[in-house]
Amino acid sequence: MQPGERLRDQFLTVPNLLSALRLALVPIFLLLLLNEKFFLAIVVLATASLTDYLDGYFARKWNQITRLGQILDPAADRLYIFSTLVGLTVAGIVPLWLMLVIVARDFMLLVAYVILANHGFGPLPVHYLGKAGTFALLYAFPLLLISYIWTAGEFVILPLAWAFALWGVGLYWWAGFVYLRQVRDVVKNSPLRLK
DSSP states (O other), rough: OTSSOOOHHHHSSSHHHHHHHHHHHHHHHHHHHHHHHHHHHHHHHHHHHHHHHHHHHHHHHOOOOOOHHHHHHHHHHHHHHHHHHHOOOOOOOSHHHHHHHHHHHHHOOOOOHHHHHTTTHHHHHHOOOHHHHHHHHHHHHHHHHHHOOOGGGHHHHHHHHHHHHHHHHHHHHHHHHHHHHHHHHHHTOOOHHHO
């Protein structure tokens, strides 16, 4: 899709509809989790994780990469990660520190977005490290929930879940620092700065 295409046409692509579905699943997941409908919450969470993989796959396969998708996909990822963390923390399934570490990184990037906007730029393209971190976190959350409700399998599932979670956090922060360096370079070479 070309950047000049209408917003409606950009939205009505399979990848962007999958990102929109992921956004729509956020309140459903939280409602199920907080009402202790754990099995259904896992199904919704796994579905959301699958849509994250599929939207990128279809965007590349069918050449449906749009500017809207470049904004919608990471926004859906961040909202889903944030809401899932809040829900799992409130339910006592993950510790508060995990939520704070991940939210702190997103807050740092929010500041970077403001700096970019003040120099006339939109968000920069997502780095593969960020996608890998998101991928790991979106696998960690269902596994953490499964280990919470299926205690017989906890001895296998919980270490795997924490491996995904810790790798996800590490990659998430690494991508955040790469993004900050990119922001610095863009701002340094900005025409507004050169005046």
